[in-house]
Amino acid sequence: MDYPQFFSYIAAIIAPLLLSQNASFDFNNLKDSCTSIRPDNSSKFFTEVLNKILSSKETQNIKEQLGGILWIYNKWRTSEYVPLDVFMANNQINKYFKNDRIGVFLLSIAMYDKMKMTHSKPLYDVLHSWISTNINAEIIKCPQFVRALTIAIVIVCSKPNHSYEDFFDHVHVKLLTCYIRSEPLPEPEIQAREVQCLYGIQIMSAALEHPGGMVLRLFHKLYQDSVISKESFELWKKEDEFKAGFDEDLETKTMAVVVLNSFFLSLAANDSDEEETAD
Numbered sequence: 001m002d003y004p005q006f007f008s009y010i011a012a013i014i015a016p017l018l019l020s021q022n023a024s025f026d027f028n029n030l031k032d033s034c035t036s037i038r039p040d041n042s043s044k045f046f047t048e049v050l051n052k053i054l055s056s057k058e059t060q061n062i063k064e065q066l067g068g069i070l071w072i073y074n075k076w077r078t079s080e081y082v083p084l085d086v087f088m089a090n091n092q093i094n095k096y097f098k099n100d101r102i103g104v105f106l107l108s109i110a111m112y113d114k115m116k117m118t119h120s121k122p123l124y125d126v127l128h129s130w131i132s133t134n135i136n137a138e139i140i141k142c143p144q145f146v147r148a149l150t151i152a153i154v155i156v157c158s159k160p161n162h163s164y165e166d167f168f169d170h171v172h173v174k175l176l177t178c179y180i181r182s183e184p185l186p187e188p189e190i191q192a193r194e195v196q197c198l199y200g201i202q203i204m205s206a207a208l209e210h211p212g213g214m215v216l217r218l219f220h221k222l223y224q225d226s227v228i229s230k231e232s233f234e235l236w237k238k239e240d241e242f243k244a245g246f247d248e249d250l251e252t253k254t255m256a257v258v259v260l261n262s263f264f265l266s267l268a269a270n271d272s273d274e275e276e277t278a279d
Contacts, residue, residue, distance in 0.1 A: 007045045015052035019066045027079040034087045046087040050102050069101040073207040084109045094136045100245030104148045111152035123171050143192040150200030164217035173225050194232035206252035
C-alpha cells in the first residue's frame with residue numbers, strides 16, 4: 001500500500017462503529033478485516049484501530065466509559081479467545097512497540113497468549129525462551145516491559161471463581177524477579193521496574209472494575225515474596241506526575257491507594273519495629 005495514511009483513515013471510520021457495538025463488541029469482529037490483508041498491513045491496521053479506540057475515550061454515564069485502554073483490556077479479556085498473532089505476527093511486535101499504552105497492551109497480550117498455551121511446570125523456561133527469541137533487548141530493558149509482564153500474569157490468573165491467593169504462584173514470582181533484576185542495575189533502575197509492576201496491577205484492577213481485595217492481596221504477596229521493595233511501594237504511592245502516553249496511571253490510582261491504607265500502615269509499623277530492634 002503506497003498511501004501512508006490509508007489505514008489511519010480506515011481506522012478512523014471503523015473505530016466509532018466498533019465502539020457503537022459496545023455491549024456486543026468482540027475482537028473477533030476485527031479478525032476478518034485483518035486477515036484479509038497482507039501480514040504487515042494487518043499489524044499496521046490493527047494498531048491504528050487500537051489507537052483510534054484509545055483516543056475515542058468518552059464517558060457514557062457514571063458507570064460506563066467507551067474507548068480508552070481500560071475498555072480495550074476489558075473487551076479483549078471478555079471476547080471469544082483469539083490470539084494476538086491473528087492480527088500481528090510475533091516478529092512484528094518489535095516494529096510496532098512504542099513506550100505507551102498500546103505498546104504495553106500488544107506486549108502483554110503476546111505474553112499472555114504464550115502463558116495460556118503453556119502448562120505451569122515448564123512456563124518459566126518456555127516464556128523466557130520466547131521473550132529472548134522474539135523481543136528486542138532494548139524493549140526488555142524498558143521498565144514498561146515489567147508492566148506488560150505483570151498484566152499478562154494478572155489476565156492469565158483471572159478465572160471464574162478465582163481466589164487471589166492463587167495469583168502470582170512461584171513461577172510468576174520467578175518471572176517477575178528475573179525481569180526486574182535480570183542484570184546488575186543501579187537501585188533507581190530496579191525501583192523503576194518495580195513501580196511499573198505495581199502500575200500493572202493498578203491498571204488491571206481498574207479494567208476489572210476494582211474487584212474487592214485484589215490489589216491489597218497482590219501487594220501483600222509481592223512484599224512477602226520480596227519481589228518489590230518497601231521503597232518502591234512508597235515511590236508508587238507518592239508518584240503524582242502525569243506521564244505522556246499513560247494517562248490512566250493517575251486517573252485510576254486514587255481508588256487503589258484508598259484500599260491499600262492497611263497495607264501502608266503495616267509497612268510503617270514494620271519500619272518502627274526495625275528501628276526499635278536496631279536501637
